[in-house]
Amino acid sequence: MSTDQRANQLVDILIAEFGESMALDPAAFRRKFRKMAASPFAFYRGSASVFYADLTGDFADDRFLNPRTSRVWIHGDLHAENFGTYMNGSGQLVFNVNDFDEAYVGPFSWDLKRFVASVALIGYAKALSDDAITDLVSRFAGTYLTELRAIAAGGEEAIGSITLENADGVLRTVLQRARLATRVDLLSAQTTIDNYERRFALGDGVFEIDEAARAEVVTAYERYLGTLPAVGGLRPVAAQIKDVVLRKGVGIGSAGLPSYNLLLEGHTQALENDVVIYVKQAQVPAVARYIDDEGVRGYFQHQGHRTAESQRALQAHADPWLGFTELGGVGQLVAEVSPYAADLDWSDVNEPAELAGVIGDLGRAVARMHSVADDESSHDLVDFSTEEEIVAVVEKDESGFVAHLVEFAHAYGVRARRDHQIFVDLFRNGRLPGL
Numbered sequence: 087m088s089t090d091q092r093a094n095q096l097v098d099i100l101i102a103e104f105g106e107s108m109a110l111d112p113a114a115f116r117r118k119f120r121k122m123a124a125s126p127f128a129f130y131r132g133s134a135s136v137f138y139a140d141l142t143g144d145f146a147d148d149r150f151l152n153p154r155t156s157r158v159w160i161h162g163d164l165h166a167e168n169f170g171t172y173m174n175g176s177g178q179l180v181f182n183v184n185d186f187d188e189a190y191v192g193p194f195s196w197d198l199k200r201f202v203a204s205v206a207l208i209g210y211a212k213a214l215s216d217d218a219i220t221d222l223v224s225r226f227a228g229t230y231l232t233e234l235r236a237i238a239a240g241g242e243e244a245i246g247s248i249t250l251e252n253a254d255g256v257l258r259t260v261l262q263r264a265r266l267a268t269r270v271d272l273l274s275a276q277t278t279i280d281n282y283e284r285r286f287a288l289g290d291g292v293f294e295i296d297e298a299a300r301a302e303v304v305t306a307y308e309r310y311l312g313t314l315p316a317v318g319g320l321r322p323v324a325a326q327i328k329d330v331v332l333r334k335g336v337g338i339g340s341a342g343l344p345s346y347n348l349l350l351e352g353h354t355q356a357l358e359n360d361v362v363i364y365v366k367q368a369q370v371p372a373v374a375r376y377i378d379d380e381g382v383r384g385y386f387q388h389q390g391h392r393t394a395e396s397q398r399a400l401q402a403h404a405d406p407w408l409g410f411t412e413l414g415g416v417g418q419l420v421a422e423v424s425p426y427a428a429d430l431d432w433s434d435v436n437e438p439a440e441l442a443g444v445i446g447d448l449g450r451a452v453a454r455m456h457s458v459a460d461d462e463s464s465h466d467l468v469d470f471s472t473e474e475e476i477v478a479v480v481e482k483d484e485s486g487f488v489a490h491l492v493e494f495a496h497a498y499g500v501r502a503r504r505d506h507q508i509f510v511d512l513f514r515n516g517r518l519p520g521l
Contacts, residue, residue, distance in 0.1 A: 096505060096512065112520055119132075119509075120513075126505075130203070130502045133509075137203075137372075141376070142376045157382075159468050161189055162372070163371075164200045167432070168184055169184060170430060173424060174405075181248040181447075182451050186393060187369070187393055189397065191377070194456055198227070206496055209499075214441075220496070222442060225446050229445075231480060233245060234473050237454070247454065248450070250265070256434060256435050257430070272423065276292075279357065285328070285329045293331060302414065306365060307411070310410065310418075314406070327349070330348050332345075363420060363422050390412070405422055457472055
């Protein structure tokens, strides 16, 4: 395909994915696209729609898929920067996959391919050789399969979640850093005390709302309470909304979408345990446009329900504040703004041996994610053992499977680097309509 042909294809895909939202807030997308222009990885991270168009087009060959392994609950945007810490519903700090906005039900290998292509891009940016990148991808595939096989065999040999009890190296440092965080620090960064009461601080994309808008948000919050699972007979909710603000410009993936933060009274009247939750408009995941399964599509009430249900399915002991609602007839995701979230900073991980350790741990984390959402979980959308089905199909040709991922990682790394340059030229020369 010539550069001009690929440029036209990129324009078509990006406009199909973002065109409607771009028309509503062109400035937000100019900011988003400038971030995407910064590097090949930034472009790759922000263009999942391009990736899935390619995965069902030029890169469609995948002999490890069958009717069951093509119907696994997947993350949908499993690149290397979508991992970090969270405090689970049992009060334990965990390093795991995060950001489930793009989650859906589809081919298990699509998650793996999205991840290994991101590894190829990170490796290239760190000036690693092709052989070193091959070793990293092979390491990821090996630890993924080892953990998945152990889970399928009953779990006695599985390593389990990455926590302070078993983490080492870089990931242990990330968990320790998250452990130092406090709710007081989060509240100090986002709120202020006025006449002995806590309120949100305004500015930097945080705005007051009028009474009519507040009433709509409060009604949406009340609906949300009914979506929370009971925990020990109690719901983890506060009785009083203390303040509500509008936020704009939240995240590269949420360009142009409004989000509301709610400040809730904590479990006592002391000001240091107030809770911040967000109400964020959920979007159609990029992967869903390339999966034709009415059983999956019709399972969800709206995109907010899909996002919350997916996170509960994929994340053992998910955030007890996780739920969903509607606002203005549009599905919304609701969750806590956690003080204990810390992302892995890849600039801290540079040498091949260190990278191999981290990527091996991430392979185990992905295996656990894929194994959680199946016939033993609380939903009925995926009604078979995913780990058993994946292991069965891969064990027929394990070396071929690893080689398949390695080949894809290198090929798509080259594709993404080329696409990034094409995208930059499209954007700077005004060839993206609506901006």
